[in-house]
Amino acid sequence: MSPNRPNLEEKPGLPGWGITPEYISRWLDVTSSEEWLALWPFLSPSFKSVHNRLLNYCLMHQTTGDAATPEALWPGSTWQAxxxxxHLLSSFIEENRVGSLCDAGCGNANWVVGITGGIDSYLGIDIDEATLSLARSSCFLPGHRFERGNMMEADYSGYDAVLSHDALSFLSNADILRTIDRMAAGGGRFLMLSTYPALGANMDSPGGAWRPINLTKPPFNLPEPLHLLPERQANPNDPNSSKSIGVWMVSDLLASRADQERAARAGAEQSDALPFDGRGVILPDSQRRYTDLGHHPTTPSFSILRISPRWVR
Known part of the structure; x- marks a missing residue:
């Protein structure tokens, strides 16, 4: 670290921090050397965290050209944003001893590597090879790898946690449900997914256009998350200011899904067992004994639920 480091209110990259182009070049050379990689397993989690912050400062202040800057490509995923x-994710990962993480829709991973210093194994998955190239060229952390793949078809087994930051919002509602089921089936402990809890209703996006989603609302119906980590300050003038990462225990999601499936089966069985008249009308108990097939009472107290093929003549 720079010996003349100023107070923390100053922005990194200013002369007072001592982060010059020469400093950046030297630091990147050191942290990508074989000696550094051999030393990495023996470093403390706190030192790794400091190292990652400094590494990202260096990467963010490299001259990469406007077209390749994180600010130009992913404004919601920059270091500043x-x-x-x-801070919240780093604390959660450390407190819950998350040792491995699969990042679905990782993009260029320019901010995620700032939280994975204490993680032994990290896999970033993205469908876009251009962003993965940026991630590979800028991440020198041991145990970190990036693979091209479809998050809807990825294998999530073997990871303590799965993270997906804003990537699910590009999928259709049906694909979101299938992807979350696949993530939960991986057998990890936590799912950490972007959600907008102030959103009242979810729109569908079959064409792949991004939109905010609230994972606790239909058609997703996830239970309330174990933790809700807000990304922004609440702003009544910004409908997306509730943007957060919800942390769900996989065991809670699996139990909730099992309860929903049992309720659906029970509803179907109850519906099949109800007596229908010839017009597909469920009859209340007080009127069933007066009714034969093909006839229904004249009182309007019954409700039409559906036409049962077994009773259609």
Whole structure:
């Protein structure tokens, strides 16, 4: 670290921090050397965290050209925009001893590597090879790898946690449900997914256009998350200011899904057992004994639920 480091209110990259182009070049050379990689397993989690912050400062202040800057490509995932969520996620990962993480829809991973210093194994998955190239060229952390793949078909087994930051919002509602089921089936402990809890209703996006989603509302119906990590300050003028990462225990999601399936089966069985008249009308108990097939009472107290093929003549 720079010996003339100023107070924390100053922005990194200013002369007072001592982060010059020469400093950046030297630091990147050191942290990508074989000696550094051999030393990495023996470093403390706190040192790794400091190292990751410094590494990202270096990467963010490299001259990469406007077209390749994180600010130009992913404005919601820049180092500055993710300051709050990085702090919250880092604390959660450390407190819950998350040792391995699969990042579905990782993009260029420019901010995520700031929270994975104490993680032994990290896999970033993205469908876009261009962003993965940026991630590979800028991440030198041991145990970190990036693979091209479809998050809807990925294998999530073997990871303590699965993270997906804003990536699910590009999928259709049906694909979101299938992807979350696949993530939960991986057998990890936590799912950490972007959600907008202030959103009242979810729209579908079969064409792949991004939109905010509330994972606790239909058609997703996830239970309330174990933790809700807000990314932004609440702003009544910004409908998306509730953007958060919800943390769900996989065991809770699996139990909730099992309860929903049992309720659906019970509803179907109850519906099949109800007596229908010839017009597909369920009859209340007080009127069933007066009714034969093909006839229904004249009182209007019954309700039409559906036409049962077994009773259609």
């Amino acid at each position: 993710t300051q709050r969520i990085r």
